[in-house]
Amino acid sequence: MKALKKLIDNKLKPHFEEGGKLKRFWVVFDSLDTFAFVPGHTTKSGTHIRDGIDMKRTMMMVIIAMIPCLLFGTWNIGHQYLLGIGEITSATPLMDMFWSKMGWGASRILPLLAVSYGVGLGIEFIFAGIRKHSINEGFLVSGMLIPLIMPADISLWMVGLATAFAVVIGKEVFGGTGMNILNVALTARAFLFFAYPTKISGNVWLMGNEGDTFIDGATGATAMGELANTIGIDANSPATEPIRSMFTDGSVYSFWNQFIGLEPGSIGETSALACLIGAAILLLVGIASWRVILSFFAGGFAMAFIFHTFAANDFMGVEPLHQLMMGGFFFGMVFMATDPVTAAQTNTGKLIYGFFGGLFSIMIRVFNPAYPEGVMMAILFMNVMAPMIDHYVIQSNIKKRLKRAAVAA
């Protein structure tokens, strides 16, 4: 290892430093170098208490937390595909054909990952070069998140375009990593959602090779795509009986199926279980805020409970916990809402931010059939509101303390 370090420092580094031939590629060299080795520089002025965790390690932790979702998503794509073409049925043991499922899933996910990282990091490199700062690690997480919130059958060029849009308009115009107002991955998804609505509307996600024939009844619709059809029809009416029956125990969208994630949907978001494992990792290493996660869940549950109480249609009538298992609620809660840059910064603010995020997620999903999933919109909306929430939290604190000061005086 030492020999390698010596070789890099003595032989390679001079080419990239000031005066070297490859000076313009310094940012590239620097970022790859610090990936492999801890940067050698120390604090120059004064003493600071320093935590060993820097941005790179934070990002690596988040990526580790996402691995359960990634692995499960890979398997699930293959699983849904084989179900779709009738190779297996819902009665087949889940572990059957494990490797062919993983293989099929990987053949879909790896290109998405490559495109997302390639485009995103490419743009980061260009901006780092123009602005003459070292490359930030901010995109490592976004680049992983973007494929996980895409449907499996999305075209690669669309993902590339959306990534470019999100990195440039969502992040770089505001000044780069740590300056963005909106969550980058969600910006990419929102871009696709409005630009190519037929591809990402969340109603039907059935993918396969050309020439595959799908068995009858395999519509590939997501749970919420089905439920959106019940809006405008009275609850428990006979017309929606086929849809209701999909949500009973033992059916495709039963509570446990949705908890584990055995349903069609975006790649990484179907499994609440995998998201919870990720949440546990993030909370253990202290990266995600428990306040955001808890209040997000509480907000979603409160709204789902209110809807369940009134139950004007079958979508509203879903059991509160079952409602939360659907779609990307858990994924958004664990990986998107907790984004430390775009969330509220004050402790009270985090509670308010999370609560309304969860509340709006369920409200948008149920009230607006054009948006079968409301989590994306709700989190982006709360991202925009976060600075205002913080402002009022701080102002009220100042007022409180001023009052106390006045009394004491």
Added chain:
Amino acid sequence: MSTETQELQAVKKESLFSKKNKRLVTDPLSDNNPITIQVLGICSALAITVQIQQAIMMSLSVLFVLIGANVIVSLLRKVIPDRIRIIVQLVIVASLVIIVNEVLKAYAPDISEKLSVFVGLIITNCIIMGRLEAFALANKPGPSMMDAIGNGIGYAWILLAVAIVREIFGSGTINLEGLGIGKFQLFPEAFYEMGYMNNNLMILPPMALIVVGVIIWIQRSRNKALIEEH
């Protein structure tokens, strides 16, 4: 006495195409653009830039109204009582807008329909009121006309630039049927068969805001004088 003679001399020397007057036309094109620098007239820039033909018609209408209003107000600037000047300006602008609207209805009914209320809303276009208040009320008709031409063209080129981006990527065509030229398909069918799709976001108003934002971004990064200190 001496000041009067100076003024008279100045009047004699100042020709319509003097350097100062030329700057009245060139400044609003970039350094003092009504849309990207003064951020006026944004609403119409967002609303009618889905198609190039609409942007062209809108620009021409605004240019006509702006020149007419600036010249008329400038001619009347000594007669208009200060207290009711806004009302007088509104009457002048409104009359011109009605003329434009009727002409459009008669000769370009398709575009007129698509522009719908936005022709009428030229009355409230901040650029026009802004130029009347800031320039025409205090200057002679000649410079006022130059100022109007500069601002009108400054408005027009931003509109056109936004409309070109939005129509090409949003609809994949350049539709000039309303101007009697015809419709051009930009991307061959084979493109669409390979999976290319028109970008629906481009048709929605938010994208116009983003395109205008990108133009402002490029402009500011090229012209350091425009960057504010913080």
